Amino acid sequence: xxxxxxxxxxxxxxxxxxxxxxxxxxxxxxxxxxxxxxxxxxxxxxxxxxxxxxxxxxxxxxxxxxxxxxxxxxxxxxxxxxxxxxxxxxxxxxxxxxxxxxxxxxxxxxxxxxxxxxxxxxxxxxxxxxxxxxxxxxxxxxxxxxxxxxxxxxxxxxxxxxxxxxxxxxxxxxxxxxxxxxxxxxxxxxxxxxxxxxxxxxxxxxxxxxxxxxxxxxxxxxxxxxxxxxxxxxxxxxxxxxxxxxxxxxxxxxxxxxxxxxxxxxxxxxxxxxxxxxxxxxxxxxxxxxxxxxxxxxxxxxxxxxxxxxxxxxxxxxxxxxx
Amino acid sequence: xxxxxxxxxxxxxxxxxxxxxxxxxxxxxxxxxxxxxxxxxxxxxxxxxxxxxxxxxxxxxxxxxxxxxxxxxxxxxxxxxxxxxxxxxxxxxxxxxxxxxxxxxxxxxxxxxxxxxxxxxxxxxxxxxxxxxxxxxxxxxxxxxxxxxxxxxxxxxxxxxxxxxxxxxxxxxxxxxxxxxxxxxxxxxxxxxxxxxxxxxxxxxxxxxxxxxxxxxxxxxxxxxxxxxxxxxxxxxxxxxxxxxxxxxxxxxxxxxxxxxxxxxxxxxxxxxxxxxxxxxxxxxxxxxxxxxxxxxxxxxxxxxxxxxxxxxxxxxxxxxxxxxxxxxxxxxxxxxxxxxxxxxxxxxxxxxxxxxxxxxxxxxxxxxxxxxxxxxxxxxxxxxxxxxxxxxxxxxxxxxxxxxxxxxxxxxxxxxxxxxxxxxxxxxxxxxxxxxxxxxxxxxxxxxxxxx
Numbered sequence: 001x002x003x004x005x006x007x008x009x010x011x012x013x014x015x016x017x018x019x020x021x022x023x024x025x026x027x028x029x030x031x032x033x034x035x036x037x038x039x040x041x042x043x044x045x046x047x048x049x050x051x052x053x054x055x056x057x058x059x060x061x062x063x064x065x066x067x068x069x070x071x072x073x074x075x076x077x078x079x080x081x082x083x084x085x086x087x088x089x090x091x092x093x094x095x096x097x098x099x100x101x102x103x104x105x106x107x108x109x110x111x112x113x114x115x116x117x118x119x120x121x122x123x124x125x126x127x128x129x130x131x132x133x134x135x136x137x138x139x140x141x142x143x144x145x146x147x148x149x150x151x152x153x154x155x156x157x158x159x160x161x162x163x164x165x166x167x168x169x170x171x172x173x174x175x176x177x178x179x180x181x182x183x184x185x186x187x188x189x190x191x192x193x194x195x196x197x198x199x200x201x202x203x204x205x206x207x208x209x210x211x212x213x214x215x216x217x218x219x220x221x222x223x224x225x226x227x228x229x230x231x232x233x234x235x236x237x238x239x240x241x242x243x244x245x246x247x248x249x250x251x252x253x254x255x256x257x258x259x260x261x262x263x264x265x266x267x268x269x270x271x272x273x274x275x276x277x278x279x280x281x282x283x284x285x286x287x288x289x290x291x292x293x294x295x296x297x298x299x300x301x302x303x304x305x306x307x308x309x310x311x312x313x314x315x316x317x318x319x320x321x322x323x
Numbered sequence: 324x325x326x327x328x329x330x331x332x333x334x335x336x337x338x339x340x341x342x343x344x345x346x347x348x349x350x351x352x353x354x355x356x357x358x359x360x361x362x363x364x365x366x367x368x369x370x371x372x373x374x375x376x377x378x379x380x381x382x383x384x385x386x387x388x389x390x391x392x393x394x395x396x397x398x399x400x401x402x403x404x405x406x407x408x409x410x411x412x413x414x415x416x417x418x419x420x421x422x423x424x425x426x427x428x429x430x431x432x433x434x435x436x437x438x439x440x441x442x443x444x445x446x447x448x449x450x451x452x453x454x455x456x457x458x459x460x461x462x463x464x465x466x467x468x469x470x471x472x473x474x475x476x477x478x479x480x481x482x483x484x485x486x487x488x489x490x491x492x493x494x495x496x497x498x499x500x501x502x503x504x505x506x507x508x509x510x511x512x513x514x515x516x517x518x519x520x521x522x523x524x525x526x527x528x529x530x531x532x533x534x535x536x537x538x539x540x541x542x543x544x545x546x547x548x549x550x551x552x553x554x555x556x557x558x559x560x561x562x563x564x565x566x567x568x569x570x571x572x573x574x575x576x577x578x579x580x581x582x583x584x585x586x587x588x589x590x591x592x593x594x595x596x597x598x599x600x601x602x603x604x605x606x607x608x609x610x611x612x613x614x615x616x617x618x619x620x621x622x623x624x625x626x627x628x629x630x631x632x633x634x635x636x637x638x639x640x641x642x643x644x645x646x647x648x649x650x651x652x653x654x655x656x657x658x659x660x661x662x663x664x665x666x667x668x669x670x671x672x673x674x675x676x677x678x679x680x681x682x683x684x685x686x687x688x689x690x691x692x693x694x695x696x697x698x699x700x701x702x703x704x705x706x707x708x709x710x711x712x713x714x715x716x717x718x719x720x721x722x723x724x725x726x727x728x729x730x731x732x733x734x735x736x737x738x739x740x741x742x743x744x745x746x747x748x749x750x751x752x753x754x755x756x757x758x759x760x761x762x763x764x765x766x767x768x769x770x771x772x773x774x775x776x
Contacts, residue, residue: 073765076433077454082765089763096756155542160599181543182601182745269544272601273742288426290730291451 063304069297076293086298096274097282101306104278107192107256108310114196115248118203123233125204126211136208140201147198147262154194155181155267184275187268191276194263199255203248210244211237246314253310257303279303381411382667384674386659387428389442390421397491397690404686405677412670428452432662439665440674443488443658445475446726447733450770453478456487457661462672463489463679471679471695472655475726480772489679490655490695491687492622496550496723497638497651497709499628500617501610504532504635508616513639515647517586524595527616534595536615537744538603545601548740549725549733550619551641553652555583557721558644563775569727570769571761576754584750587643588743600744623657625705626691638709651713653720655695722774729768735760 070086072079091097121139125132142150157163158180165177180186214237222236238245261280264270270277270285277285279299287296392398402414417438419427425448431437432455443449443456459468465482468489474480476488500513505523508530514520524534537546556565559579567573590596597603597615609615611631619641620628628636642648659678661671677683684696691703693710701707713720725733739753761769 073767075451075454076429085765094759094763152542159542159602159604161603161605179599179602182599182747184747265543266541267543271543271545271738271741272745272747273738284426285734286731288423288429290734291425291429292731 066297066300066304069294070301072294072297073292074294074297075291079294082294086295090292090295091298091302096277099274100277100279100282101302103188103274103276104257104306106188107195107260107278108253110192110196111249111252111256114199114252115203115207115245117196118200118248119207119233119245121200122204122207122211123237125208132208136204139204142198143201143205145198147259148266150194150198151263151266154190154197154263158190158267181268182272184272187272187275191260191263191267194267195256195260198263199252203252206248206251207241207244210241213244214240250311250314253314257307257310279306379411380409380670380673382670383413383415384440384665384667384670385438386414386416386440386674387419387424387431387438387442388416389419389424392416392418397687397692400686400690401491401678401683404683405674408677409670409673412667412673414674425451432664435664437662437664439667439671440659440661443476443660444726445488445490445654445656445658446722446772447729447770448726449476449487449660451730452660453485453487455663457663457665457668457672458485458487459489459661459672459675460484460486462668463676467676467679470697471684472697473658473679475655475722475772476658476660479770480774488658488660489675490658491678492657492692493653493655493695494622494657494693494723495651495653495706495709495713496553496619496621496641498535498617498641499610499620499624499636499638501613501615501632502635502637504613504616513637514642516642516644520642521593521595524590524593528594532613533597533609533615535590535617535619536603536606536609537591537596537600537619538606539601540604540607542602542604545737545741545745546606547619548737548744549723550621551587551643552736552740553721553724554641554643554648554650555587556580556724557650557652558646558648559583561775562721565724565727566771566773566775568761569774570771571758571764574754575757575761576751581750581754583643584740584743584754588746588750591744591746596744601741622693622706625703629703629705636705638705640709640713649718650721651709651718652723653713654723654726656723656726657692727770727772727774729761729764729770731763732757732760 069079071081071083073082073085074080125135125139128135159165160179160182164180168174168177178186180190218236218240219232222232227236257278258280260278261284264276264278264281268276270281274282279302283296283299283303286299287293386398386402388398398416402416406412406414419442424442428437428441429452432452437455443452449456460482463486468474468477468482468486471490472493473486473489474482476490477486478484504527505511505513508523508526510523510526514523527534539545556568559577559582560568564573568575591598591600597606606615606618607627610618610628620638622638625636625638640648640651644650659675661668661675665671678687679696681696681699684694684699687694688699688702691701691706693701693703693706701710712718725736728736735753735756739748739756742748743750743753
């Protein structure tokens with residue numbers, strides 16, 4: 001009975017309408033008064049409206065415009081509707097396009113490895129407290145260099161008569177010497193290596209910050225329990241810095257998709273053939289070197305879809321890992 | 324729930340940012356231009372240099388030059404000469420980076436931020452920009468345009484239709500060679516066929532030198548294979564065949580062209596070229612020090628090579644032919660267009676008229692370049708020697724093929740030929756890709772330049 005009485009009381013309380021003097025004025029629409037939650041939402045939306053308008057104006061509209069132009073033959077001024085031709089003839093029927101997609105996939109797939117290397121470096125730095133500030137600065141140094149400088153330097157290092165081959169020759173491994181930037185896969189590998197090097201600093205700083213947040217007492221306790229080396233990293237530290245690792249992955253993947261242009265331009269110009277051409281570089285080539293902005297827009301849409309897919313996968317896997 | 328909402332927003336915005344960055348929404352406005360009779364600017368076309376005969380023009384002009392303002396187009400002396408004639412017109416010449424010049428120009432034109440006058444190549448480059456350029460037929464007499472072979476700056480290659488630019492030089496592609504290196508090895512006359520070239524290269528190779536050097540100054544992007552292509556396809560097909568390939572009615576992957584590209588690719592497999600053809604940065608240095616016997620280039624390279632090789636420098640058409648080579652790849656080019664958006668069309672057109680006038684063309688000759696105007700000879704001995712040979716009976720001039728291919732086909736061509744010589748692709752693969760790129764062109768993009776008529 002007591003329980004039944006409490007329930008009826010609760011229902012009564014829930015259904016009790018606020019007295020007229022307690023209601024907020026001026027929220028009457030269509031003769032129906034809105035609840036507090038709805039009114040808050042309405043005001044929230046109202047305050048968010050300017051920002052929303054900016055997003056629509058600067059992002060959504062140009063994006064829709066790009067979608068429209070991807071169905072046209074557009075030279076920058078005059079656009080003629082050609083339906084799906086930019087996709088069917090220009091992209092999907094073109095064998096080079098498959099290679100371009102593959103290049104993007106390989107570069108994106110290399111990102112976890114790059115973050116793993118950065119994590120290993122950060123972990124080692126954490127272990128060496130005294131030299132940490134110096135080496136952290138050393139690893140961060142490449143971040144201060146422009147993509148062009150990095151591209152030109154790595155271009156020289158990997159050229160047929162460059163430092164890498166000279167080193168191999170001098171240590172008796174001349175059989176391994178190669179015209180790295182002229183090979184189908186070696187050129188892509190050299191590009192990925194240059195990208196990894198240039199992003200190592202950012203990831204090391206990011207992950208070092210994460211490692212600094214780990215409670216030393218937890219590490220000490222784990223050590224007393226016999227954990228050490230890789231076990232400590234995998235079972236104790238990694239779960240605590242998961243969010244930092246995720247951030248490093250997202251930042252690096254985003255850069256791998258949209259910021260690698262400078263490296264490609266200076267190291268390989270997308271070649272040999274299409275060996276190092278990515279969607280981003282192909283977009284530039286098609287639009288600006290060839291003046292085919294319609295097909296460039298189609299490439300932009302594909303880049304958008306790839307970006308969307310990667311972001312979705314990344315978020316999904318992050319959520320799954322937390323669950 | 325909230326976290327999912329924010330994730331959804333992040334999910335939507337991240338790619339949107341990417342996409343928005345790829346979109347360009349502006350359209351170029353095209354201010355109406357004032358019309359003028361050809362006689363108004365035609366005075367520039369006369370050989371008279373008296374200031375008093377020139378019509379009163381004033382204002383300022385901005386000229387975009389592709390690459391540094393050096394002797395390649397003789398722009399500086401041309402500007403100086405024009406200023407003497409029209410002292411009230413001021414000119415600001417801007418050197419734009421050569422690598423992505425057309426991309427920069429395209430972006431500027433779309434954003435209505437273009438110059439008054441801009442460097443322009445004939446053929447496909449011109450077609451790409453013609454809707455944004457001023458028709459010079461209204462300003463310059465036909466006879467003047469004809470005298471410099473401006474038809475490749477005209478719509479459909481026809482001077483009676485709209486003409487958008489004028490060529491400053493008449494450039495050629497050729498195989499530069501070191502006379503001393505070849506003669507020391509017993510190659511006393513320049514090879515004219517594949518057989519003779521292979522025989523000469525065998526001797527050069529035996530001496531431990533590179534017969535033909537290929538590479539990239541910057542170490543990326545490969546070598547300019549379009550220089551070789553015109554000679555390869557020139558020996559495989561007549562100009563009517565070129566028209567057919569350009570418009571897609573004939574395949575690039577035909578047996579004659581395939582055979583030519585295969586023979587060319589053998590230059591590397593026979594070690595007549597350096598092996599690192601895509602990335603070697605030392606080609607020019609090697610040519611200068613005599614470790615490389617020959618390099619492909621254009622007439623604009625002659626002054627540079629003369630500085631290092633002096634009298635030892637020679638240039639001849641590339642002997643990529645089964646029969647003795649009697650064709651020179653030559654085209655009136657290195658021109659300038661006037662943009663429709665110019666606020667000073669009369670002065671801009673007067674400058675165009677001046678650079679193709681006899682007076683202007685003398686300045687081009689004095690700068691060591693090959694003038695586009697017939698009857699005015701180049702002062703450069705090396706270039707003059709080749710042109711004299713090519714003027715002999717039995718010789719013909721063929722245009723630069725790559726100027727007429729649509730950009731996507733040019734891309735397939737240059738990338739593809741680089742891969743072929745580097746041993747990464749087969750000739751048929753590359754030619755198939757060119758066919759595929761041609762098929763992908765819209766009807767409007769398959770321009771018939773009537774090269775064979």
